[in-house]
Amino acid sequence: MSKAFPTRGGPPARVMERVSLEVRAGEFMAVLGPSGCGKSTLLQMAAGLLPPTEGVVRVLGRPITAPPPEAVYVFQQYSRSLLPWRSVRDNVAFALEHRIGRRAARAAAEAPLAQVGLAGFGDHYPWQLSGGMQQRVAIARALAAEPALLLMDEPFSAVDALTRLDLHALVLEICARRKLTVLLVTHDVEEAITLADRIAVLTPRPTTVAQVIEVGIDRPRDPVATRELPRFLELRHALLERLMTRHVG
Numbered sequence: 354m355s356k357a358f359p360t361r362g363g364p365p366a367r368v369m370e371r372v373s374l375e376v377r378a379g380e381f382m383a384v385l386g387p388s389g390c391g392k393s394t395l396l397q398m399a400a401g402l403l404p405p406t407e408g409v410v411r412v413l414g415r416p417i418t419a420p421p422p423e424a425v426y427v428f429q430q431y432s433r434s435l436l437p438w439r440s441v442r443d444n445v446a447f448a449l450e451h452r453i454g455r456r457a458a459r460a461a462a463e464a465p466l467a468q469v470g471l472a473g474f475g476d477h478y479p480w481q482l483s484g485g486m487q488q489r490v491a492i493a494r495a496l497a498a499e500p501a502l503l504l505m506d507e508p509f510s511a512v513d514a515l516t517r518l519d520l521h522a523l524v525l526e527i528c529a530r531r532k533l534t535v536l537l538v539t540h541d542v543e544e545a546i547t548l549a550d551r552i553a554v555l556t557p558r559p560t561t562v563a564q565v566i567e568v569g570i571d572r573p574r575d576p577v578a579t580r581e582l583p584r585f586l587e588l589r590h591a592l593l594e595r596l597m598t599r600h601v602g
C-alpha cells in the first residue's frame with residue numbers, strides 16, 4: 354500500500370511507497386524504522402483507522418475499511434488513552450461493557466488486571482499510579498477484549514528503562530500464554546529483538562520495507578539474559594548500523 358497526505362497548495366507528501374508486509378497468524382512482528390518514517394501511519398492503516406491512498410489491508414483475508422473486531426490498539430500515550438474519571442477496574446471494564454454490560458464487565462476485569470500484576474489496584478484511579486502501572490492498565494484493557502490481533506504503537510517509549518524491561522517481561526509472558534498475533538511499531542532496536550519473531554525494517558521517507566529479518570532466538574526469552582546472547586548482539590549491531598542517520602541516503 355502507499356500513502357500520501359495532501360499539502361497546502363503543493364503536491365501531496367508521499368509518506369509510504371508500495372509497502373507490502375504480511376504478518377503470520379500467531380507471530381510477533383516488530384516494525385522498526387527511523388523517526389518520522391511513517392511507522393504510526395503504517396499501524397493506523399493496519400488498524401483500519403486510516404485509509405491507504407493505494408492498495409489494501411487485509412485482516413484474516415478480509416479487506417478492511419474500519420477497525421476490525423479482532424484487533425485492539427495500544428497507544429504510546431497511556432496517560433491520554435486511560436479515562437481519568439474512571440477507576441482502574443472501570444477502565445479495563447470499558448473494553449467489555451458494550452458486549453456484556455457494566456456489571457459483568459467489572460467482574461471480568463479482575464482476571465486481566467491480575468495477569469498484568471495489578472490485582473488489588475482496581476479501586477485506584479490512573480493518576481494514582483506510576484507510568485509503568487498505567488501502561489499495565491492499558492495492556493490489561495487490551496487483553497480484556499480477548500483480541501486475536503494486538504497492534505502496539507511504541508507502547509513503552511514513555512516509561513523509564515527499567516520499567517520498560519519489566520513491561521517486556523510482561524509482554525513475553527502474555528504472548529507465551531495466549532495465541533496472539535502482534536504488530537509492534539518501535540524505534541528501539543533492543544526492544545524489537547527481545548520481543549519479536551521477525552523484524553521489518555523500514556527506510557526513511559518515502560517509506561518502503563528495506564528488509565524482513567528472522568530473529569531466531571528461542572523462547573521462552575528472558576529480557577535480561579537475551580541481551581547477552583551472541584545472536585542478540587549480532588542483530589543489534591547490524592540494525593543500529595542500518596538505522597543510524599549517518600548511513601541514510
Ligand SMILES: Nc1ncnc2c1ncn2[C@@H]1O[C@H](COP(=O)(O)OP(=O)(O)OP(=O)(O)O)[C@@H](O)[C@H]1O
Pocket residue numbers: 358359366368386387388389390391392393394395540
Ligand atoms: N495527517 C497527516 N497529514 C499530513 N502529514 C502527516 C499526517 N500524519 C503523518 N504525517 C506525516 O507523515 C510522516 C510519518 O509520520 P508518522 O507519525 O507515521 O511517523 P513515525 O515513524 O511514527 O514517527 P515517530 O518515530 O517520530 O513517532 C511524518 O513526516 C508526518 O509529518
